[in-house]
Amino acid sequence: MPYGKLFTESALTKLVTVNTLRKMKTDGEKFVTVALYDAPMAAMAQKCGVQVLLIGDSLGMTVLGYDSTVPVTMEQMIYHIEAVARGNSKSLIMGDMPFMTYASTELAMHNATRIMQAGAHMVKLEGGAWVADTVHKLTERGIPVCGHLGLTPQSVNKLGGYRVQGRDAASAKIMLRDAKLLDEAGADLLVLECVPSSLADDISAAVSMPTIGIGAGKDTDGQVLVINDILGLTEHPPKFSKNFLIEAGDIPGALLKYSDDVKNGTFPADEHSFD
Numbered sequence: 001m002p003y004g005k006l007f008t009e010s011a012l013t014k015l016v017t018v019n020t021l022r023k024m025k026t027d028g029e030k031f032v033t034v035a036l037y038d039a040p041m042a043a044m045a046q047k048c049g050v051q052v053l054l055i056g057d058s059l060g061m062t063v064l065g066y067d068s069t070v071p072v073t074m075e076q077m078i079y080h081i082e083a084v085a086r087g088n089s090k091s092l093i094m095g096d097m098p099f100m101t102y103a104s105t106e107l108a109m110h111n112a113t114r115i116m117q118a119g120a121h122m123v124k125l126e127g128g129a130w131v132a133d134t135v136h137k138l139t140e141r142g143i144p145v146c147g148h149l150g151l152t153p154q155s156v157n158k159l160g161g162y163r164v165q166g167r168d169a170a171s172a173k174i175m176l177r178d179a180k181l182l183d184e185a186g187a188d189l190l191v192l193e194c195v196p197s198s199l200a201d202d203i204s205a206a207v208s209m210p211t212i213g214i215g216a217g218k219d220t221d222g223q224v225l226v227i228n229d230i231l232g233l234t235e236h237p238p239k240f241s242k243n244f245l246i247e248a249g250d251i252p253g254a255l256l257k258y259s260d261d262v263k264n265g266t267f268p269a270d271e272h273s274f275d
């Protein structure tokens with residue numbers, strides 16, 4: 001039987017927009033994001049009711065075999081964004097801006113335009129105060145932006161490793177300030193990666209834009225996981241992830257279980273979160 005027939009109830013029926021996600025935040029309804037990279041997975045995500053697709057620069061590690069996101073290029077991002085956009089007509093599609101492609105506002109304008117023209121509905125970039133002006137200029141000109149705070153993988157060489165961020169009072173205060181600056185600059189979404197649950201909760205309550213957590217506890221407005229982690233393809237899976245394939249038995253079932261568990265609040269559990 002075609003897998004699509006199994007998912008008539010969960011499939012997205014309407015286009016997901018920034019307004020859909022803002023309303024879900026207001027209504028306290030959790031939304032689901034998956035970082036994925038190709039057309040068949042994007043089509044399956046639509047059937048499973050996944051509201052947001054992220055073509056993350058994580059593809060450097062999950063698909064291309066690099067040991068960080070730093071080597072990822074605009075051309076690689078565009079190739080995968082186009083593939084995802086061909087497979088899905090309803091989810092909101094978000095494309096990551098690779099390392100140093102938004103180092104100045106002019107560069108960001110040029111590269112964000114390319115990402116949008118490849119089929120994305122929003123761009124994502126990492127950083128706090130230093131990107132606020134760029135976020136303002138992009139959003140003012142009609143390009144929705146998702147910020148990314150906490151563990152920002154493009155800065156791994158500066159951070160000295162992949163670690164939970166915002167654990168001490170001073171760094172927590174800066175992260176909260178940065179989130180407010182991005183909100184005021186007009187950002188439409190905010191990813192919080194590897195952040196103590198209580199801080200992610202405080203940030204989510206303090207900003208009008210919806211937040212998406214990964215290793216940030218259960219109180220963000222939405223959740224994101226990387227498809228490789230959902231399907232158990234990662235050799236050393238991070239604590240915040242879960243292999244949904246074990247329980248579900250097949251790939252469509254695993255994606256649907258992840259989607260359902262986020263929506264009904266059973267994922268993430270305490271074991272996937274940080275203090």
Ligand code: KIV
Nearest residue numbers: 035056057058191224
């Ligand atoms: O690149 C990516 O997939 C990401 C997510 C982990 C949030 O940034």
